[in-house]
Amino acid sequence: MENYVVIITGANSSSGIGWATAMEMAKKQPKAIYVTDIRDDQLPILAKKLQTDYNVDGIARKVDASSEDDVKAVVDEALATYGRLDVFFANAGICLLNQLHNETKTNFLKTMEVNAWSVLTAIQHASAAMEKTSEAKPKSGGSIIANASIAGIRSGAGPISYSASKAAVVSLVQSSAWRLKGKNIRVNTVCPGFIATDLTQPAINALNDMNPQAALDQNPLERFGEPIEIATTVTFLASSESSFINGQDIRIDGGFGRSYRHVPLFGDA
Numbered sequence: 001m002e003n004y005v006v007i008i009t010g011a012n013s014s015s016g017i018g019w020a021t022a023m024e025m026a027k028k029q030p031k032a033i034y035v036t037d038i039r040d041d042q043l044p045i046l047a048k049k050l051q052t053d054y055n056v057d058g059i060a061r062k063v064d065a066s067s068e069d070d071v072k073a074v075v076d077e078a079l080a081t082y083g084r085l086d087v088f089f090a091n092a093g094i095c096l097l098n099q100l101h102n103e104t105k106t107n108f109l110k111t112m113e114v115n116a117w118s119v120l121t122a123i124q125h126a127s128a129a130m131e132k133t134s135e136a137k138p139k140s141g142g143s144i145i146a147n148a149s150i151a152g153i154r155s156g157a158g159p160i161s162y163s164a165s166k167a168a169v170v171s172l173v174q175s176s177a178w179r180l181k182g183k184n185i186r187v188n189t190v191c192p193g194f195i196a197t198d199l200t201q202p203a204i205n206a207l208n209d210m211n212p213q214a215a216l217d218q219n220p221l222e223r224f225g226e227p228i229e230i231a232t233t234v235t236f237l238a239s240s241e242s243s244f245i246n247g248q249d250i251r252i253d254g255g256f257g258r259s260y261r262h263v264p265l266f267g268d269a
């Protein structure tokens with residue numbers, strides 16, 4: 001990722017996937033990482049760590065990922081400052097807890113706006129910037145990664161609107177990979193399972209209150225995932241090491257979504 005310029009959304013929380021990904025990518029020595037979020041109380045700390053720990057330009061910017069103007073502004077700034085954009089990790093997301101019968105149009109549309117529209121507008125503006133060439137970057141190219149979820153692939157892993165928004169993310173990425181044909185711009189999703197972050201803390205607490213073993217039994221690895229376990233795959237997808245992976249939804253869930261629950265009748269099979 002040498003010389004790469006990277007933008008990450010939703011990176012403010014030190015226990016989140018965006019933060020872990022910025023730190024992981026920095027090991028690959030890109031030129032600059034823009035760390036952005038709608039909240040910016042922790043962002044400057046992250047930006048400084050990128051600089052001091054890895055000598056990577058860390059730039060903190062307050063960006064509402066669902067605002068086209070905000071997304072365009074940070075993309076334009078990266079282009080104006082460095083003359084290139086190579087990686088966009090559309091990671092910001094929200095999870096409102098309503099289910100089928102108490103969901104509201106307001107919550108549904110808000111979830112779609114923050115989780116899915118944010119990805120579409122990121123793909124639009126990031127891909128236009130990734131096409132720009134210069135002496136330093138003679139060929140169009142880049143990698144866009146969106147954070148979807150296994151909730152977007154099968155039911156039962158998240159609230160109804162959240163799951164629908166993540167299914168939309170998977171679809172947007174599949175379509176975009178083709179729409180960007182010939183431009184050397186790859187678009188993929190990561191689909192995490194249950195990862196211990198601020199987003200899932202209320203659910204983890206509730207599960208532990210009910211029955212800690214039942215919570216662990218949800219997964220063949222008998223644990224929740226860690227943000228770094230998503231960050232390593234996102235970094236791989238961002239780098240040239242994954243140069244032929246395009247239009248994919250990559251599940252990182254410890255095996256949670258791959259099987260129906262064990263049927264006792266079949267013994268240990």
Ligand SMILES: NC(=O)c1ccc[n+]([C@@H]2O[C@H](COP(=O)([O-])OP(=O)(O)OC[C@H]3O[C@@H](n4cnc5c(N)ncnc54)[C@H](O)[C@@H]3O)[C@@H](O)[C@H]2O)c1
Pocket residue numbers: 009010011012013015016017018036037038039063064065066091092093094095114147148149150191192193194195196197198199200
């Ligand atoms: N934790 C999990 O189990 C899990 C599983 C699957 C997918 N994901 C996805 O991973 C992504 C990161 O979540 P996380 O688990 O690291 O939680 P997190 O709460 O640490 O990260 C989400 C970040 O998004 C930011 N954000 C919210 N609305 C925003 C907006 N409009 N603009 C910009 N930033 C905004 C929040 O401030 C927060 O920093 C989300 O898209 C989430 O849906 C998480």
